[in-house]
Amino acid sequence: MFLSLPHTARAAGFAMYEFSARGNALGGAMVARKASPSSIAFNPALITQLKGTQMAAGMTLVDPSATVEVKGQETVSAKKNYWAIPHAYATRQVNDALYYGVGVFSRFGLGNEYSKDWFGKDQLYYVGIQSLSVNPVMGLKLTDKLSVAFGIEAMWFDYEQKNIVEAGAGGRLDGRVNGESIGYGINLGIHYQPVEWLALGASWRSGIKQHLKGTGYFSGSGPLFSNWGDTDARGSVNLPDMLFLGVCVMPTDRLSIEAGAVRTGWTSYDKLVIDYNNPSVATTDKTTEWKDVWRFNVGVEYALNEMLDLRAGYVYDNSPLNENYLDFLVPANDRHLFSGGVGIHQGPWTLDLSYTYLLIKERTGSVTTTMGGENRVRFKDGDAHLVGMTLGYRF
Numbered sequence: 001m002f003l004s005l006p007h008t009a010r011a012a013g014f015a016m017y018e019f020s021a022r023g024n025a026l027g028g029a030m031v032a033r034k035a036s037p038s039s040i041a042f043n044p045a046l047i048t049q050l051k052g053t054q055m056a057a058g059m060t061l062v063d064p065s066a067t068v069e070v071k072g073q074e075t076v077s078a079k080k081n082y083w084a085i086p087h088a089y090a091t092r093q094v095n096d097a098l099y100y101g102v103g104v105f106s107r108f109g110l111g112n113e114y115s116k117d118w119f120g121k122d123q124l125y126y127v128g129i130q131s132l133s134v135n136p137v138m139g140l141k142l143t144d145k146l147s148v149a150f151g152i153e154a155m156w157f158d159y160e161q162k163n164i165v166e167a168g169a170g171g172r173l174d175g176r177v178n179g180e181s182i183g184y185g186i187n188l189g190i191h192y193q194p195v196e197w198l199a200l201g202a203s204w205r206s207g208i209k210q211h212l213k214g215t216g217y218f219s220g221s222g223p224l225f226s227n228w229g230d231t232d233a234r235g236s237v238n239l240p241d242m243l244f245l246g247v248c249v250m251p252t253d254r255l256s257i258e259a260g261a262v263r264t265g266w267t268s269y270d271k272l273v274i275d276y277n278n279p280s281v282a283t284t285d286k287t288t289e290w291k292d293v294w295r296f297n298v299g300v301e302y303a304l305n306e307m308l309d310l311r312a313g314y315v316y317d318n319s320p321l322n323e324n325y326l327d328f329l330v331p332a333n334d335r336h337l338f339s340g341g342v343g344i345h346q347g348p349w350t351l352d353l354s355y356t357y358l359l360i361k362e363r364t365g366s367v368t369t370t371m372g373g374e375n376r377v378r379f380k381d382g383d384a385h386l387v388g389m390t391l392g393y394r395f
Contacts (some may be wrong), residue, residue, distance in 0.1 A: 025341025027313025171222015177212020
């Protein structure tokens, strides 16, 4: 019920990193390089580079697709859906040493949908998640070369899942469960530029535990499900901590190249337990045992002239899934992301545009369904197109 889930072709686990169009174009290599308002999400220590007051807002549109092939049963593609990931930022310089800002962005979510009569409907035919973080930060410029930052993150989390279980003479159950919560965490950042041509950056976001409360809506028939009615429900999920690292080299005033990595601590998500107030409704206790993973990226930015920046990036994103506990909730694998974009500057205005092609590697494994036992499943043809836009203004 309360697991944040992406579309099958979207993200490693269910994390998202689309914090700005510039960040998308550079493959997320935004931890050590020249700052923008979206540095609040990538590395808040960078906001000490931003003079005056600066603002930016936009979104990333996602067009994903994937196919699930159940051996001896059927091959089905996820329904066509488009998803929007919003972001907004504002920063303010107080004096030469003190800076603050606030960011609004999403770090977990999206969704997945199949037809109501597909083979895996007893696990789910629809799952959707919305999350939104509000993150005020404060940055301190300790020296001309060293800056640090601290922030508090408040994350709203909303989840919905639908499934259908058919048990022959045992009856049929139509279920829908949703819930929401607000959880809190902290984030830290550091940026160090020992020489003009080299900069180092790191930031960390703590794990956030969400204690969700919601409702289960059940319409059941037959001896197995006749007592399953609507009921209050509760559950929890431990969202992982994230460590961002980056090294940026600037061979010339116009060219910057950053290589970096993101470690996501998915071992915090070891199981999913859902309890219901109605004793007739069985408690869900699902083992996941995901592993910690690394996401590696590189981004190149070139200032063609005073008005136009050219950008390109690449990401290799590892999947945290445990081969022993695969299911239809997150039928994903390792990913390649290829991206590009431009930054347009005119007076106080900036416009960043990006395009990313995400390619997901094929995966084969065994999935156990509620009524159908263990089945051999192949997840294939997974990809996504992501288009981003961010509009900025400085005072």
